[in-house]
Amino acid sequence: MAAAPWASHYGLKRTPFGKTIPAKDLYTRQAHSEAVARINFCVVESALGVITGDVGAGKTVSVRAAVDALDRTRHQIIYIANPAFGTRGLYVTIVRALGAEPRYLKAELMAQAADLLAAEAAERHRRVVLICDEAHLLAPAQLEELRLLTNGDMDSTSPFAGILIGQPTLNRQLRMGVFAALDQRIATRFTIKPMDIGESAAYLALMSPAFSGQWLVKLATLLTFRQHSRCALQPGFGSRSPSEAASDCIGPRSNAQ
Ligand SMILES: Nc1ncnc2c1ncn2[C@@H]1O[C@H](COP(=O)(O)OP(=O)(O)OP(=O)(O)O)[C@@H](O)[C@H]1O
Numbered sequence: 001m002a003a004a005p006w007a008s009h010y011g012l013k014r015t016p017f018g019k020t021i022p023a024k025d026l027y028t029r030q031a032h033s034e035a036v037a038r039i040n041f042c043v044v045e046s047a048l049g050v051i052t053g054d055v056g057a058g059k060t061v062s063v064r065a066a067v068d069a070l071d072r073t074r075h076q077i078i079y080i081a082n083p084a085f086g087t088r089g090l091y092v093t094i095v096r097a098l099g100a101e102p103r104y105l106k107a108e109l110m111a112q113a114a115d116l117l118a119a120e121a122a123e124r125h126r127r128v129v130l131i132c133d134e135a136h137l138l139a140p141a142q143l144e145e146l147r148l149l150t151n152g153d154m155d156s157t158s159p160f161a162g163i164l165i166g167q168p169t170l171n172r173q174l175r176m177g178v179f180a181a182l183d184q185r186i187a188t189r190f191t192i193k194p195m196d197i198g199e200s201a202a203y204l205a206l207m208s209p210a211f212s213g214q215w216l217v218k219l220a221t222l223l224t225f226r227q228h229s230r231c232a233l234q235p236g237f238g239s240r241s242p243s244e245a246a247s248d249c250i251g252p253r254s255n256a257q
Pocket residue numbers: 016017018019020021025026027028029032053054055056057058059060061062167227
């Protein structure tokens with residue numbers, strides 16, 4: 001992946017914090033590695049895990065890194081990018097991902113999803129890894145349906161590994177009394193902290209070994225701030241110093257969009 005003009009201007013080999021970074025090029029900071037390890041634990045144990053963090057903290061890229069390392073012949077990945085499709089949508093997604101045509105009646109559809117999940121392990125010897133991103137958007141009824149799906153073989157095993165990824169409100173939602181049954185099934189939870197300036201500077205230094213010192217810290221400050229605020233880089237950034245561009249970005253959030 002070629003660097004954007006502003007990144008080349010600062011001697012960087014690639015554009016940092018882009019959306020298309022391949023998993024192998026992600027910076028393996030401690031929080032990232034911990035999140036990946038927790039996801040792997042859930043996959044190995046067929047357990048339910050919850051990864052939360054603020055916007056841009058690196059939740060989705062952690063999932064991407066964990067999934068990238070899985071053997072696709074032995075794992076069936078079902079990734080839900082946006083779960084705002086009701087309880088029927090949850091079952092339909094699972095059934096389609098497992099190669100069947102969803103049945104019309106909800107009761108039949110539920111049984112079909114449960115049967116397909118069980119068959120995937122028993123007949124094809126493949127572990128289903130169900131990843132639900134933006135899980136803070138799951139409605140209470142969907143969380144309850146998810147719990148019911150984890151009851152395999154008279155509740156002795158879970159027919160899939162489930163990873164819920166969401167913003168910090170997800171933790172609060174799961175701790176509400178009505179979700180106690182689901183909450184007690186969660187085997188691991190982790191809150192991923194956003195990159196701090198030191199980590200951003202170390203990440204940038206990897207991309208340009210010759211680029212160091214004060215400029216590095218300034219650019220890291222700018223990019224860390226941009227990452228947290230999701231403000232767009234201003235046109236002309238490449239012709240100004242990072243500190244000048246940073247001062248354009250730093251300000252009320254509404255100005256930074
Ligand atoms: N370890 C990392 N190495 C390199 N870049 C990273 C890393 N973690 C995060 N990023 C950068 O931050 C961006 C945002 O990360 P990500 O999409 O995973 O955030 P998120 O926590 O899922 O945010 P949201 O809540 O908005 O979905 C990525 O596109 C990537 O550019």
